[in-house]
Amino acid sequence: MTTTRITAALAALSATAVLAAGCGGSDEPDTSSKGGDGASAQVGGTFTGVYTSFPDYIDPALSYTQEGWMTLWPAYTGLLTYKHAEGAEGAKLVPGLAEALPEISDDGLTYKLKLRSGLKYSDGSPVKASDFEHTIKRVLNLESGGSAFYLSIEGAEKYVKAGKADGDITGITADDATGEITIKLAEKDGQFSYYLAMDFAGLVKGDTAFDNLTAKPPIGVGPFVISNVKSNRSVTLTKNVNFTALPEVPEAKADSITIEVQKNQRRQAQDIINNAIDFMTDPPTPDQIREVKTKAADRYKEEVTNSQYYFFLNERVAPFDNEKVRQAVGFAVDERALARIFGGLLAPSCNFLPPGMIGYQKVEPCPWGEPGTADLEKAKALIKEAGAEGKSVTVWGNDEDPSTPVVEYLADTLNKIGLKAKPRIVDGSVYFSTIGNQKTEAQTGFANWFQDFPSPANFMFLVDGKSIQSTNNQNFGNVDDPDINAKIADAKANPDIEAVKDEWAAADKALIEKAYVIPYGNRKLTKITSDKVAFDAFLWHPVYNQDLASLGGK
Amino acid sequence: MAEATQLAGAPSAGAPVGADAPPDSAQVGLWRAAWRAIRSSWAGRLSLLALIVVVGSSLAAPLWANHVAHTGPFSNHLSDQIRLHGQLTDVVSFDGVPIGPTFQGRFFLGADGNGRDIMVRLLYGGRNSLQISLVATILTLGLGTLLGLVAGFFRGWVDSVISRFLDIVQSTPIILLGIALGVATALGGVNLGIVKFAGDSLMIPALIIGFIQMVYVARPIRGIVLGLRERPFVEAARSQGATSARIIRREILPNLGTSLLVLAPIIFAQTVSYEAALSFLGAGVQAPNASWGKIISEGLDVLISAPHLTVIPGAVLAVTVLSLNLLGDVVREAIDPRGTVLAAQKDER
Numbered sequence: 001m002t003t004t005r006i007t008a009a010l011a012a013l014s015a016t017a018v019l020a021a022g023c024g025g026s027d028e029p030d031t032s033s034k035g036g037d038g039a040s041a042q043v044g045g046t047f048t049g050v051y052t053s054f055p056d057y058i059d060p061a062l063s064y065t066q067e068g069w070m071t072l073w074p075a076y077t078g079l080l081t082y083k084h085a086e087g088a089e090g091a092k093l094v095p096g097l098a099e100a101l102p103e104i105s106d107d108g109l110t111y112k113l114k115l116r117s118g119l120k121y122s123d124g125s126p127v128k129a130s131d132f133e134h135t136i137k138r139v140l141n142l143e144s145g146g147s148a149f150y151l152s153i154e155g156a157e158k159y160v161k162a163g164k165a166d167g168d169i170t171g172i173t174a175d176d177a178t179g180e181i182t183i184k185l186a187e188k189d190g191q192f193s194y195y196l197a198m199d200f201a202g203l204v205k206g207d208t209a210f211d212n213l214t215a216k217p218p219i220g221v222g223p224f225v226i227s228n229v230k231s232n233r234s235v236t237l238t239k240n241v242n243f244t245a246l247p248e249v250p251e252a253k254a255d256s257i258t259i260e261v262q263k264n265q266r267r268q269a270q271d272i273i274n275n276a277i278d279f280m281t282d283p284p285t286p287d288q289i290r291e292v293k294t295k296a297a298d299r300y301k302e303e304v305t306n307s308q309y310y311f312f313l314n315e316r317v318a319p320f321d322n323e324k325v326r327q328a329v330g331f332a333v334d335e336r337a338l339a340r341i342f343g344g345l346l347a348p349s350c351n352f353l354p355p356g357m358i359g360y361q362k363v364e365p366c367p368w369g370e371p372g373t374a375d376l377e378k379a380k381a382l383i384k385e386a387g388a389e390g391k392s393v394t395v396w397g398n399d400e401d402p403s404t405p406v407v408e409y410l411a412d413t414l415n416k417i418g419l420k421a422k423p424r425i426v427d428g429s430v431y432f433s434t435i436g437n438q439k440t441e442a443q444t445g446f447a448n449w450f451q452d453f454p455s456p457a458n459f460m461f462l463v464d465g466k467s468i469q470s471t472n473n474q475n476f477g478n479v480d481d482p483d484i485n486a487k488i489a490d491a492k493a494n495p496d497i498e499a500v501k502d503e504w505a506a507a508d509k510a511l512i513e514k515a516y517v518i519p520y521g522n523r524k525l526t527k528i529t530s531d532k533v534a535f536d537a538f539l540w541h542p543v544y545n546q547d548l549a550s551l552g553g554k
Numbered sequence: 555m556a557e558a559t560q561l562a563g564a565p566s567a568g569a570p571v572g573a574d575a576p577p578d579s580a581q582v583g584l585w586r587a588a589w590r591a592i593r594s595s596w597a598g599r600l601s602l603l604a605l606i607v608v609v610g611s612s613l614a615a616p617l618w619a620n621h622v623a624h625t626g627p628f629s630n631h632l633s634d635q636i637r638l639h640g641q642l643t644d645v646v647s648f649d650g651v652p653i654g655p656t657f658q659g660r661f662f663l664g665a666d667g668n669g670r671d672i673m674v675r676l677l678y679g680g681r682n683s684l685q686i687s688l689v690a691t692i693l694t695l696g697l698g699t700l701l702g703l704v705a706g707f708f709r710g711w712v713d714s715v716i717s718r719f720l721d722i723v724q725s726t727p728i729i730l731l732g733i734a735l736g737v738a739t740a741l742g743g744v745n746l747g748i749v750k751f752a753g754d755s756l757m758i759p760a761l762i763i764g765f766i767q768m769v770y771v772a773r774p775i776r777g778i779v780l781g782l783r784e785r786p787f788v789e790a791a792r793s794q795g796a797t798s799a800r801i802i803r804r805e806i807l808p809n810l811g812t813s814l815l816v817l818a819p820i821i822f823a824q825t826v827s828y829e830a831a832l833s834f835l836g837a838g839v840q841a842p843n844a845s846w847g848k849i850i851s852e853g854l855d856v857l858i859s860a861p862h863l864t865v866i867p868g869a870v871l872a873v874t875v876l877s878l879n880l881l882g883d884v885v886r887e888a889i890d891p892r893g894t895v896l897a898a899q900k901d902e903r
Contacts, residue, residue: 287859343650
């Protein structure tokens with residue numbers, strides 16, 4: 001998910017720090033909606049939640065925000081999906097509407113899947129294999145933000161160029177009789193299975209219009225149906241009576257869930273303390289957290305997300321072209337100080353990969369001391385050694401929380417170690433395109449990333465030399481280290497992340513040791529519910545945040 | 555004094571003002587009248603005292619920072635602790651709540667979310683707010699007078715063009731216009747050819763506020779000039795062959811002194827408010843500089859647990875604006891008891 005979008009939406013995607021090995025799931029339908037500790041929820045009941053912002057779209061082909069994905073996931077199941085579980089278990093790819101994970105050819109270019117038999121859409125009509133191609137066509141034809149994920153399919157670019165909605169994507173073939181679907185890629189992409197699990201690829205009927213259907217969302221397959229949308233006000237999910245639990249997709253617990261928009265986060269927290277609403281997605285304001293912890297301690301939990309907050313250091317621009325200066329920044333930054341700016345909702349870290357990600361191996365010892373320790377004297381000495389004393393540095397940030405105070409902290413810290421720094425705050429809507437333009441020559445500044453899908457590739461492309469562009473560059477520090485590039489390329493080509501997790505970890509470690517970026521922590525989000533909700537059974541999913549299918553009463 | 559009296563009794567916009575008055579040598583009288591009014595009124599004395607305290611303490615910001623608080627306006631103290639009532643206390647707690655007023659040298663009025671000393675930032679913020687407001691007021695009065703003078707004196711198409719331009723500016727919501735200009739200039743700064751200001755320069759909000767406010771001076775000045783240009787002393791100068799430039803310089807401009815003196819404190823009070831509003835909304839003073847509006851906005855997220863962040867700068871802002879308005883009223887009553895200048899301003903709105 002792009003940084004801009006996610007920053008605005010305070011994106012989702014969390015995971016616990018626990019890594020679990022192994023994969024696969026039971027073939028028996030999961031109907032228990034059990035939380036990590038085995039808690040279960042009652043079936044039935046109606047619930048009300050709040051978002052601070054209305055989802056960008058209520059259409060799986062188009063939505064690219066946390067609110068949208070969280071709403072749509074239980075209503076649009078794809079061929080592949082994620083396990084309805086917390087922590088690392090929830091980040092595992094599992095078959096959704098497909099019978100099994102894809103069979104991938106040796107050259108990594110062909111993916112074969114088979115649709116389960118007897119599947120029905122929420123209107124009762126049968127699911128057909130050919131609906132998959134229609135689903136992908138909608139994503140491409142509507143110029144969705146997610147279309148880039150599917151352009152590696154053979155014929156996809158040609159389909160887009162032709163501009164005909166009813167055209168053909170030659171790389172997708174489907175047999176409605178057998179349910180077999182074959183996808184041919186124009187180029188190898190080890191992450192393609194993850195793209196099949198994204199909401200964009202949640203199956204919709206073959207006659208679904210090539211329009212933004214937010215007002216009347218498409219028919220899909222899943223525990224819920226989106227039954228009512230009041231634009232910018234509320235969205236209601238009703239239990240899908242035509243859905244039978246799949247091995248990895250449970251039936252909905254609740255009869256219906258209505259999510260309303262409440263812009264005032266202070267009001268949201270008050271309402272939830274008073275049990276006027278059942279759940280909220282954004283954290284309370286910093287000074288309400290104490291109150292929530294006091295008054296609703298048994299229904300409040302902080303969750304570390306698969307995200308990264310870091311300072312980029314542009315190695316093409318002085319003084320950060322000097323490794324010693326970069327190291328000095330590493331020594332000077334105090335992660336625990338920064339955590340206070342986040343109201344405590346930041347887990348200090350030395351790694352670039354978040355702890356919930358496969359491939360995470362704690363960089364130990366951290367070259368700059370344990371997170372939360374700063375050594376200004378050492379940093380000053382390094383600056384002096386590099387001959388960078390008094391060098392001017394502009395620290396870039398945007399006007400969205402928490403970028404400005406973070407950038408003010410960094411500028412002050414750089415001044416303390418002998419540089420001459422000043423912050424430069426620009427409008428959030430143009431920030432990333434500004435620092436992503438090589439002409440800007442942004443020296444250092446604020447950056448963050450929330451995962452699109454739970455693969456290290458979705459983080460490491462931010463520091464891959466191959467991803468450097470002249471405009472819209474997301475490798476803000478222009479990190480281009482041959483050793484790191486090679487490690488990323490090798491690991492990325494392999495769709496089996498478990499098999500290459502050590503390579504990802506090695507790339508992460510090299511990145512930190514050479515001080516190309518200075519990560520300082522992973523964002524925490526909060527789960528808060530009313531007394532009515534079975535708190536432990538309401539799952540915190542590492543990709544979708546709060547799992548609405550698991551929401552139920554005590 | 556004669557000039558002051560005549561102008562004070564001048565009719566509203568468009569009607570003759572300052573008839574038969576010797577147009578020069580009057581300014582000293584105006585200032586004296588204003589000063590006398592301030593001294594003789596409790597509101598005048600109180601508001602002047604408040605302003606002296608605000609301005610004086612703002613000017614003394616470096617003294618407080620260096621010799622009392624021992625910290626600068628940009629220094630973060632996120633991980634620091636101070637001794638308070640014999641106990642070590644976090645300047646900013648781990649959950650992000652800053653310390654409140656300590657009423658001792660360090661963090662006298664508490665800290666903000668970055669652990670910066672609020673008293674220090676308040677004083678430096680005052681310097682910035684007042685500096686911006688002063689420049690903006692001068693700019694407003696200068697631009698407004700120029701446009702109003704030209705429009706009122708030359709009339710015809712010149713008047714039409716200027717008046718329509720002012721209509722356009724006035725028809726745009728002032729805060730929205732300020733935000734749009736502030737956001738647009740924050741990235742690339744302002745390049746006026748001979749002068750260039752960086753995106754974080756304090757001059758940018760001053761220019762923006764000066765621009766958006768000029769209409770509130772230009773319109774009443776135009777109305778007054780329309781009246782002045784028909785007065786006998788102007789006719790006399792014209793019949794003696796005086797050029798337009800000379801008439802403006804020697805006959806018209808000196809007669810605008812009362813109007814400008816009446817308008818100045820009101821405009822100044824407005825600019826202080828606009829600066830605070832724009833900075834509050836992120837389009838005024840840019841980080842890391844402080845301003846009262848910016849400090850208030852930074853405190854919103856911790857309004858309940860750290861109310862000092864919003865209440866203290868808010869109170870200082872309120873006192874400053876109230877004092878300026880009170881002072882303006884006192885001055886106006888002394889030199890324009892019939893309220894003709896404000897009436898002209900109101901009419902033109």
